[in-house]
Amino acid sequence: MSFQARPVGVVASTLTDLDTAPRQPDEGAPAAWLVFQPEFAEAARSISPGDEVFVLTWLDRARRDLLEVHPRGDRTRPVEGVFSTRSPHRPNPIGLHRVTVVETDGARLRVDGLEAVDGTPILDVKPVLGSEPSAR
């Protein structure tokens, strides 16, 4: 059994190198654009600057066959099951990114601090709920 996920858009970012990309948004991740495909733009039309959202991406360069990793790739740390890490390497390589929308421009949303490289496919965008406040 499997499910067909399809990209609704793509990340446009100055981040292009996986090896030097920050691992978390508080580690220097730059602002980026979420660029929706025209046929999905309507789904984003009610999002406004200031909104906090989760962006779900498909980390298409990750490995799917790893069930354990060294956290943060640090070989001095013991391996853990991937479900207790944010490693991109996992059975379904879905990235979860919490960002603030800073600008809207037609079928594009500008967001702060997104640790995904240029070209990363976007699967979904969801509002952050009141019970999920940010510390920032």
Add this chain to the structure above:
Amino acid sequence: MSFQARPVGVVASTLTDLDTAPRQPDEGAPAAWLVFQPEFAEAARSISPGDEVFVLTWLDRARRDLLEVHPRGDRTRPVEGVFSTRSPHRPNPIGLHRVTVVETDGARLRVDGLEAVDGTPILDVKPVLGSEPSAR
């Protein structure tokens, strides 16, 4: 272009009726089990009681052709683009659930307050990070 997502497990819950299921965890969602397939159990082995995690599910009974909905299905509210709602109906019907692990039992994790019906496929589990604290 599309991506193949595969279930790593399934939700076992007393919730069986989509129509009466709570829409958010603070609306009376019951505790539930995350039951991993044996081949993916290793990925969950480092999760402990007390851990806060995001569970990503595939809402296989949702519609994928809706780009706008009445928030919370309330027809007195104007339609919005689905990306500013938590509607299950969206191009990629991925559910995002923040829960606390209350018990571990081999290839199963018991979690509190999960608003997903029995049998919902699980795609991923991720730890909540320090910059994503809960209000609860």
